[in-house]
Amino acid sequence: MTSAGYHIRSSVSIGIAIGPENGENADDLLMAADLALYAVKGTNRGTFQFYNAAMNEDINERRQLEVDLREALERNELELYYQPVINVRHSDVSGFEALARWRHPVKGMVPPAVFIPIAEDSGLIVRLGEWALMAACRNAARWPEELKIAVNLSPVQFTARTCSR
Numbered sequence: 338m339t340s341a342g343y344h345i346r347s348s349v350s351i352g353i354a355i356g357p358e359n360g361e362n363a364d365d366l367l368m369a370a371d372l373a374l375y376a377v378k379g380t381n382r383g384t385f386q387f388y389n390a391a392m393n394e395d396i397n398e399r400r401q402l403e404v405d406l407r408e409a410l411e412r413n414e415l416e417l418y419y420q421p422v423i424n425v426r427h428s429d430v431s432g433f434e435a436l437a438r439w440r441h442p443v444k445g446m447v448p449p450a451v452f453i454p455i456a457e458d459s460g461l462i463v464r465l466g467e468w469a470l471m472a473a474c475r476n477a478a479r480w481p482e483e484l485k486i487a488v489n490l491s492p493v494q495f496t497a498r499t500c501s502r
Contacts, residue, residue, distance in 0.1 A: 348383035350374060359388045372396060403459050405441060406452055410464050415439050417472050422487065432485030435473035437465060457491055466494040 352374025360366035369388040375396070377386035409415055419433040439447045456462040470488050477486035 350377045350382050351385040352377060352388065353385055354388040369393075399455060402447070402452065403455050403461070406439070406455060406459075406461055409439060409441070410461060410468065413468075414442075415465070415468065417469060417476070419476075422485070430484070432487065433477075434487040434489070435469060435476075436489075437469050453491070457493055462491045462493050466490045 352370040352372065354360060354366045354369035354373060356366050359369040369392075372392040373386045373388040376392050377384055380386075416438045418436045418438050420436055421430045422432045422434055423429070424431040437449065437453075439449075439452050441447050453462070456465050470490065473486050473488045477484070480486075
């Protein structure tokens with residue numbers, strides 16, 4: 338489609354729920370269709386997805402991980418691991434990269450590929466990034482002066498007002 342010299346492209350993502358197996362009433366069906374839509378947008382935009390019960394389980398597990406991550410930040414339960422950065426020219430350690438790790442009290446180690454997107458989606462990434470930056474700097478201040486520290490921050494960190502304090 339062309340409008341005022343611009344070419345416009347459009348695609349549709351559709352979440353589908355069928356009653357009564359996906360819901361007994363309109364509210365339940367809308368929620369199931371919304372979960373199916375959320376799933377299709379997360380994987381393969383521009384197509385459709387039928388609701389299945391696993392979607393509800395996935396969203397509930399994700400919500401619980403968000404609650405647990407919020408509590409872990411409040412209780413200071415996250416850890417920083419330090420990966421050495423090697424200067425290949427001199428064959429020595431020139432610094433370290435600080436990597437956030439989460440040891441869940443029940444689930445064990447939660448991979449960053451799982452908890453970082455949850456932190457970004459929920460807004461917790463700002464607190465997590467501030468914590469990582471402060472902890473890494475506090476630890477690096479005790480290191481020999483020639484060692485550098487690198488801390489990965491989410492792009493969200495740079496747009497948040499709290500980062501500029």
